Amino acid sequence: MLIDISRIQDIFAVFVLIILYLLVGYRPPWLWKHEKNQKTIDNIPGPLSLPFLGTRWIYWFGNYSFTKVHEVYADLFRRYGSIVKEETLFNIPVISILDHKDIEKVLKSSGKFPVRPPTEVIAYYRKTRPDRYASGGLVNEQGIVWHHLRTNLTSELTSPRTIASFLPQIDQIIEEWCSLIKQVRVNERQINDLKPLAERLGLEVTCALVLGRRMGFLLPDGISPNAQALANAVHQHFLACRDTFYGLPFWKIWTTPAYMHLVEGEETIYTLALELITSANEEARESAVFQSVLKASVDDREKTAAIVDFIAAGIYTLGNSIVFLLHLIGSNPECQKKLIDDLSVGSTTYLKACINEAFRMIPTAYCLARVSEQDLELSGYHIKAGTVLLCHTGLACKNDSNFTNACKFEPERWIGDAKTSTVSTATFLVTPFGIGKRICPGRRFVEQVLTSLLMNVVEQFNISKEDDLELQFEFILAPKGPVKVFFDDKN
Ligand code: HEM
Ligand SMILES: *[C@@H]1O[C@H](CO)[C@@H](O)[C@H](O)[C@H]1NC(C)=O
Ligand SMILES: *[C@@H]1O[C@H](CO)[C@@H](O)[C@H](O)[C@H]1NC(C)=O
Ligand SMILES: *[C@@H]1O[C@H](CO)[C@@H](O)[C@H](O)[C@H]1NC(C)=O
Ligand SMILES: *[C@@H]1O[C@H](CO)[C@@H](O)[C@H](O)[C@H]1NC(C)=O
Ligand SMILES: CC(=O)N[C@H]1CO[C@H](CO)[C@@H](O)[C@@H]1O
Numbered sequence: 001m002l003i004d005i006s007r008i009q010d011i012f013a014v015f016v017l018i019i020l021y022l023l024v025g026y027r028p029p030w031l032w033k034h035e036k037n038q039k040t041i042d043n044i045p046g047p048l049s050l051p052f053l054g055t056r057w058i059y060w061f062g063n064y065s066f067t068k069v070h071e072v073y074a075d076l077f078r079r080y081g082s083i084v085k086e087e088t089l090f091n092i093p094v095i096s097i098l099d100h101k102d103i104e105k106v107l108k109s110s111g112k113f114p115v116r117p118p119t120e121v122i123a124y125y126r127k128t129r130p131d132r133y134a135s136g137g138l139v140n141e142q143g144i145v146w147h148h149l150r151t152n153l154t155s156e157l158t159s160p161r162t163i164a165s166f167l168p169q170i171d172q173i174i175e176e177w178c179s180l181i182k183q184v185r186v187n188e189r190q191i192n193d194l195k196p197l198a199e200r201l202g203l204e205v206t207c208a209l210v211l212g213r214r215m216g217f218l219l220p221d222g223i224s225p226n227a228q229a230l231a232n233a234v235h236q237h238f239l240a241c242r243d244t245f246y247g248l249p250f251w252k253i254w255t256t257p258a259y260m261h262l263v264e265g266e267e268t269i270y271t272l273a274l275e276l277i278t279s280a281n282e283e284a285r286e287s288a289v290f291q292s293v294l295k296a297s298v299d300d301r302e303k304t305a306a307i308v309d310f311i312a313a314g315i316y317t318l319g320n321s322i323v324f325l326l327h328l329i330g331s332n333p334e335c336q337k338k339l340i341d342d343l344s345v346g347s348t349t350y351l352k353a354c355i356n357e358a359f360r361m362i363p364t365a366y367c368l369a370r371v372s373e374q375d376l377e378l379s380g381y382h383i384k385a386g387t388v389l390l391c392h393t394g395l396a397c398k399n400d401s402n403f404t405n406a407c408k409f410e411p412e413r414w415i416g417d418a419k420t421s422t423v424s425t426a427t428f429l430v431t432p433f434g435i436g437k438r439i440c441p442g443r444r445f446v447e448q449v450l451t452s453l454l455m456n457v458v459e460q461f462n463i464s465k466e467d468d469l470e471l472q473f474e475f476i477l478a479p480k481g482p483v484k485v486f487f488d489d490k491n
Contacts, residue, residue: 199319
């Protein structure tokens with residue numbers, strides 16, 4: 001019922017916009033003929049842009065869907081070439097690029113304070129709660145405010161020493177997760193859906209790091225209501241980000257269901273984070289990351305916001321990356337064999353190659369977004385400073401012009417003779433955690449978790465799969481439907 005009403009409101013709003021268009025006589029650039037002497041942003045090919053509405057209509061008619069955004073872009077690049085223009089509401093251009101040289105140029109052009117377009121809906125919501133939030137937070141702020149938060153809140157999180165000292169705890173958690181797998185397997189081998197189990201591991205290990213305590217997500221007889229509420233809130237948060245971003249932006253005018261979901265998600269995470277911060281005990285003091293946030297010389301409100309951001313940015317991304325990695329390893333028995341051989345002589349070279357290759361094949365964050373800080377020339381088009389640019393690193397990784405056999409899982413490309421050429425191409429393309437000064441501060445931690453996980457899993461199990469993995473876009477890439485994986489005991 002609620003959804004019906006909002007639908008009617010949307011249709012009504014479209015009519016109002018069309019009438020305004022007829023009255024005011026606004027004409028978008030495509031109605032005029034252009035002189036062809038200088039190629040500017042107006043000349044970049046892309047779907048037909050409607051006045052006010054831009055190109056978002058491509059998701060309302062035909063077979064494009066915003067649960068499959070990654071395929072939509074592959075199709076747009078096929079149709080229009082390696083640079084494509086879309087327009088959002090009020091005809092603000094968004095440029096998507098696929099070419100390796102263009103991507104490199106954009107990512108290299110960032111200055112001291114790289115600008116990543118904020119998630120508008122979160123920035124908007126946080127402004128409505130000045131009692132709770134002093135700014136848009138680390139993920140959404142720009143410039144000097146961002147720099148202050150980044151330097152004061154993430155130094156422990158990005159420190160190799162801190163993460164190394166956290167290793168015993170990571171190993172302990174992975175060990176518990178492997179026992180959980182053994183207990184919940186059907187017929188001693190089959191996990192019908194790896195996704196919720198991977199998410200529980202992501203939750204447990206991230207909370208242990210940023211909150212300094214064990215939440216009990218891995219207890220075999222079910223998780224606590226609090227823990228379940230947190231897991232649901234994080235999921236809801238991501239879906240709401242996607243729906244407000246790709247749907248019509250009427251949440252700016254009235255409270256749409258997607259906006260309500262976002263608010264619920266943020267409030268649940270916030271309340272829980274606040275509860276855990278105020279009740280921080282002796283045990284919690286052991287977490288250097290948690291302590292460094294509490295001690296940082298920033299507004300108190302920023303501390304809670306940082307914990308909320310770490311949890312929201314960390315859990316779901318980590319859970320999905322675990323599913324992708326284990327499914328890829330399960331799909332490649334010969335890689336598993338090599339992995340074991342290499343580990344048995346005390347080397348982690350092949351293991352690291354497998355992790356790199358998994359991120360190349362299925363990057364959880366499938367593209368990087370930036371706002372240009374200076375004028376740029378991309379594929380021969382002149383792009384002004386202040387333009388939103390999407391670097392499609394995920395699609396470029398699947399392109400044979402950048403990697404030979406790009407669609408095959410070949411960890412060998414990261415080893416020996418092949419390594420130099422792979423790494424030189426990969427620097428700006430295989431960037432699962434982003435690049436430059438805004439790179440993901442959780443990177444070291446995540447790499448440590450994945451290394452420890454893969455090591456333990458292949459030592460204890462022979463993993464295999466039956467079905468192919470289907471992907472779906474949930475603001476990041478996520479597995480669609482249940483992911484069945486077999487965990488056979490090693491004899
Ligand atoms: C597999 C897991 C993860 C992936 C794939 C991932 C990926 C990313 C990417 C692509 C970015 C944007 C970087 C850029 O624009 O250059 C980012 C930013 C961020 N990530 Fe992660 N991340 C993961 C886990 C985590 C964890 C565990 C945490 C915290 C504990 C975290 C906290 C953040 C924060 C705070 C930012 C914003 C940084 C800034 O704007 O300065 N992430 N992440
Ligand atoms: C939509 O359909 C066209 C052809 O009808 C096809 O080429 C394209 O891949 C489809 N796009 C998506 C995202 O499924
Ligand atoms: C590979 O990338 C080039 C541009 O770098 C593009 O022209 C080509 O269409 C891409 N191929 C595929 C299969 O996407
Ligand atoms: C906090 O941020 C400021 C910049 O805004 C920086 O000068 C200072 O060194 C930072 N403090 C710490 C402990 O990182
Ligand atoms: C691992 O399991 C697969 C599928 O059940 C099987 O074909 C393979 O022989 C097993 N490998 C080892 C080393 O046990
Ligand atoms: C395998 C392959 O062709 N790699 C190419 C990818 O793109 C870079 C730069 O455009 C080339 O230098 C590589 O040779």
